[in-house]
Amino acid sequence: MDLSIIIENLPIYLTGLKNTIILVSISLALGLLLAVPLAILRNYGSPLVQLPIRAFVYFFRGTPLLVQMFLVYYGFGQFDLLKESLLWSFFREAYLCALFAFTLNTAAYTTEILRGAIKATPHGEIEAAMAAGMSRYLMVRRIILPSAFRRALPAYSNEIIFMLHGSSLASVITIVDITGAARIINARFYSPYEAFLTAAVFYMAITFFIVFLVKKLEVRWFAHLQPQSSKAAIEAPP
């Protein structure tokens, strides 16, 4: 093990870290934004609306992310119509292709997670909302979604970590994320242990940080489910 290689080339890893964080956070944010309406329509839409959403989720959950990324990055170039249009300046960039594929992928998984969470809304809550005279829109916004988000949080935290790990695939299409940085170092110095173990440490640190954040969020969102005694202990003056 020669750690001086890593220390000297730390800037490459930091560039990689930046790219990983940007890729993961943007695709997660856009994916979630897409998934919320899709999950609502998947539950409450007409069968005609549900069908394409089901097909979308089925395709993206049933095929490897690597293949999805290749379909976008290599595959879209097959269509002359697309190549001549303005969109091509978007799909020409490896970075944006990865972002596009990751966003659709996480949107599909998140739709499925939210669909289950929405479906599991207790009947009582819906009946109470109807009895209070809420419109359908108000009911979704105030009752169904907040309670569904709570139920979805544990599964969604898994999805965040899967997306973080999946983002390492971006290195395959020339993007310098953390894995990409490791591949550069390995190719330059032929030092696979140092290169990839450093990448592994970076990923582990991010993973544990995410787990920590989700735990914090869980405490906040599930505050009403905490046992009374522990609440009293928190409120008690020191």
Next chain:
Amino acid sequence: MFSLHGYGPSIFEGTILTLEVSLASLFIAMLLGISGALAKLSRARSLRLVSQIYTTIIRGIPDLVLMLLIFFGGQVFINQLGPMLGYDDYIDINPFIAGVSTIGFIFGAYMTETFRGAILAVSKGQLEAGTAYGMSSFMVFRRITLPQMVRHALPGFGNNWLVLVKTTALVSIIGLDDMVRKAGLAAGATRKPFTFYLVVAINYLLITTLSIYILKQLERRYSVGVREF
């Protein structure tokens, strides 16, 4: 668009290889999973610690990084080890072995969690009854725990299998001729990447759909004798 330009058989060979890699990895993952689960539930602290470290590390590192580490790192390791044992030729790591062992190692950790939960779901009274009959702990495991944990393990096992099949796409990166790489080669020659990757995507969908069907049948079979509510 859907002419395969004579690359159909080549993609088919790749599909067979994908299935081989999947099944071989599954075998390793199940062995590691059972051992990991027993270690996690064992009375020995050191065993519990080792299995805990194993599952924690695997969940923290991306599959691709582990695979590259084992493929490139293993290459260096074996070639450092070789001369020490008096073997001087350069040794190439077979990508099949690197791929299968990495995927097996990764999914062994997920299987550990699945099997651990399934073993815990078998009611304790039955195990005690087995011991009371004078069965050895191995016999209790084989006759009482194992047949009953299958039912509880199947849903998690099925999920792991579906994810595992998709993870095998990574072996194309370390140069194994699975269907993704075959599609890449065909795409390069014909300039029809979308067509070939779409064919591969459909192949994956077929494999997962068939798997889900078989798993449903198995679940039904192993739930015989369980009251349905």
